[in-house]
Amino acid sequence: MYNVKVYVTYKKSILDPQGEAIKTALHRMEHQDVMQVTVGKYFEMQIKDNGQNIDEQVNKMCDELLANVNMETYRYEITEAAKVEE
């Protein structure tokens, strides 16, 4: 069993309207020292070991579903888990 965490964010050059709106809101709340905010998506997955390369599988999931590579990038972390956490 693997625990996989995937982080998807917009590519650098892509507008992030949410990030901007949140930054402005934080400034209004007196957190003026926040210089930049980027908003992304975060996925936690549990994947059963099926004998195939886990990296390849996760890459495929990201490329085909979790991210749109035309505008987003992703990174992930894979840790091995002995068994399913409840």
Next chain:
Amino acid sequence: MYNVKVYVTYKKSILDPQGEAIKTALHRMEHQDVMQVTVGKYFEMQIKDNGQNIDEQVNKMCDELLANVNMETYRYEITEAAKVEE
């Protein structure tokens, strides 16, 4: 300067329909070994050091804005950065 990463997810007790939908989609794509998917929000922030406790500040941002503590939980990571990345 601090780099801060915040992860916001629904509380365990709350159904996450988005996670379910993504799991179903992954299964259709032949990734049947995905056992569970949770979807959350992910924020990257750059915060200028203002001499005040950074943990306290981030906690406050999360409690008041980034998460709705009625239904969400959050965790964060803070790393010190020498200067603003370009």
Next chain:
Amino acid sequence: MMTELTPTEIRDQKLYLQWGLSEDEYQQIQNDLGRLPNFTETGLFAAMWSEHCSYKNSKPLLKQFPTTGDQILQGPGEGAGIVDIGDGQAVVFKAESHNHPTAVEPYQGAATGVGGIVRDIFSMGARPIALMDSLHFGELNDAHTKYLVDQTIAGIGDYGNCMGIPTVGGETTFDSIYQSNPVMNAMCVGLLDVNDQQKGAAAGVGNSIYYVGAKTGRDGIQGAIFASTEFSDEHETQRSAVQVGDPFAEKQLMEACLELIHEHSDILVGIQDMGAAGLVSSSAEMGAKAGYGMEINLDTVPKRENGMIPYELMLSESQERMLLCIKQGHEREVEELFRRYDSEAVQIGKVTANKQYQLFFKNQLVADVPIHALVDEAPVYRQPSQKPAHISNKAGQWYPQIDNLTNTFEQILKQPTIANKSAIYERYDSQVQTNTISTDRSDAAVVRIRGTKKALAMTTDANPRYLYLDPQIGGQIAVSEAARNIVATGGIPLAITDCLNFGSPEDPESYYELEQATKGMAEACATFDTPVISGNVSLYNESNQQPIYPTPMVGMVGLIENLDWITTLDFKKDGDLIYVLGKTGDDFNGSEIQKMQDTDIHGQLFDFDLEYEKKQQQLVTKLIHQRLIKSAHDLAEGGLAIGLAESSFASGRGFSVKTQLTGGQLFSETQSRFIVTVDPENQTQFEKMAGNAATYLGVVGGQQLRIQASDSLLQIDLKQAQASWKGALEWQLK
């Protein structure tokens, strides 16, 4: 990061070819300038002379369209067309295609398509009051198409919903030809006080050019060029960054611009949105239109990213930006106004007398070209045209095979193109602004004009299958069906906008389709006195050498002079009499039932008579004005059987009908027909007025759909039929 080639490197390495300029065009630029163009200048010409901006291939064909009329205040050439509707008010509308961006990133592609068309409308001074769409996708049998549909709908919905503009209608069809080249067209309708009418012109030496709205990033650079070249899987990696929409920023920008227009018109000289080819096309067009030159200081342009070069700044297609020309001396007022809406307003240049278009960057003159060369002197091409091999001249008529009429009927109800579209339109806020009188209960959507007794009827229509079989007749039908929809709701057609979605003009067969379709549309527009007041051309819709069906979307708006004339398609009362207006023939080629039974369409398209169509429509208008009919529904895809069923489903009332037609003919798609219902009290009067145009069918009532045809019987429980029709699309989208 882009590197700028020198003028000689551009010539030697033929960079201009990569950017879509031909050898001749490159030569013409040299003649215009009297020297080699530099990197920035080459980019400006490539963008401005692309099909998307210059219409170089379609212009001669667009000339066929009637564009003027007593009611027309503004024809093509501005952000949107304008039609007078009396009482000092006018309706403003236009449609736009975003097919390629939608194929690449459906959510953002569709969203920014909506954002763009909304800017066109408020740039004219109008408040947007409605949105519509026209969508054509591949068959719903693969995961990618389902994803495309879902995300396109989400993108359209989220943008319009957030802007507070109701999306009141549209159309959606499914056919494998659109598999990897979907069609996404959006139309926006606005309401204007005639006194507020604006133009996109920058006149008056010394007046200020203002950039307002979002910052410029590297989004969609080469978008205009990209939209004008063919799409094939190999180019995947060449795609430039997708544009992301920010409807919230646009809402703020719209409110600011409308306040400027309504309350400070004395200082506003011109306004235009930054659409395709962003800053260059908006600024150059505004200057050229007014007969002036312009200078722009690129250092002042608000930037989202570091290190952008002039080429990128000029061609970026970042969204939610507008360009204004403001009277000299009133800069403060404008800046202050936009600040109140958290929107940026920055002076980036001024109007000059010398008719040159000049760009400064880091204190250097980086582009200096005659403004008219850029805007008005793009070459115009008449391409070779050849009738496609598949267009048949054989009169052979295909006939449906019907073993069990009721089963065939239920099967056709479930075809995604016929099935109820609530799984789509319930994801759009159709009610905001509280003026929406009818969406799915009438052939055209109906939106009232607050404070008057009037309403607007609006519809989008295309029937690509007919156009594929015969582009000219298909073009006539597209306009006619739109008019029929308007008339059935009690409106008088005013004018149309269009999106011409076709294949490559360099392919003689695709060019033939474009040529013939526009000819047919023009003929129909002349017949109905509905000039073309705006539109958009999207060519090169093909993937891997396969063009889509010719798909001219017609967006039509009509005026309902009196709220009492609003007519919906639902049956009103048990016992009402049902008539069909118009004759039914054996018209199956290109029909829904042909597609269902043969999986493709073929044969020669049926005949069509514009004059007869017009007479039928005039009759319906007369019947409505005399209050002789209680419901009206035009017959389209699926024919009489489907038309009756739709009126039944919308009302929850069954019907019992008897006809001389065969079971097969119930699905014939003969044009120029309506189903109407009549109160028994008015039967004599109705029959007198309708004469032999009307054929009595039966009565409304009960909980069964029952059609006794000459050779067979259709009978089904209303609830069961309705469930099939209502659930089919939702189920197939899962």
Next chain:
Amino acid sequence: MKYSIIRFPGSNCDWDMFYTLQDVMNVTPVFVDYREEELPENTAAVFIPGGFSYGDYLRSGAIARFSPIMEAVKRFADSGRPVVGICNGFQVLTEAGLLPGALRRNDSLNFICKPQKLTVENSQTRFTSRFNLNQTVMFPIAHGEGNYYCDEDTLKKLESNQQILFRYQGNPNGSTDDIAGITNERGNVLGMMPHPERASDALLGGADGKLLFQSLIESVAQNI
């Protein structure tokens, strides 16, 4: 007496509320900008209209609640006077802590706009006195995040205090216990996802919403 309609950047049902109050209900609405720090004098009731305040970025209503005017709205509510949040307004009121619970994304994950039948669960309040108990009414809904959530303790309290005013018939969005509209404990703050202002003109398909405005306007008149 004035009926104050709060306008945030991105509010878009502000005019709908305005026209309903002015043209249908014949009372005097006024717009109040989110940057104001005080409500107009003589404010009889506060309306927070639907829309997408701050684009609904992050979570709907999350950013709007930090607007200067919200302090004044809180004071107004604390003094026992009526505050009504419709759709985005409901979301703002929960985010601001003026109403319990939260609004999640619809369980279908899709925005939904359609006519929706509701059951009136309590007709003894200042917002619902014109309705009958258990009456079925039709109000349009139009939201992407209308899936009401609260924990069990809160739900029990809502029930025992009769704070639930409207329930959906045929739950469209996954809301806990079919909840469509609630009040605070004191009964002076109402939040609901369905749009009464879209159901106040028969020409547009129904006028059940007028009963809600009538109830409120009458209660205001009685309190003077």
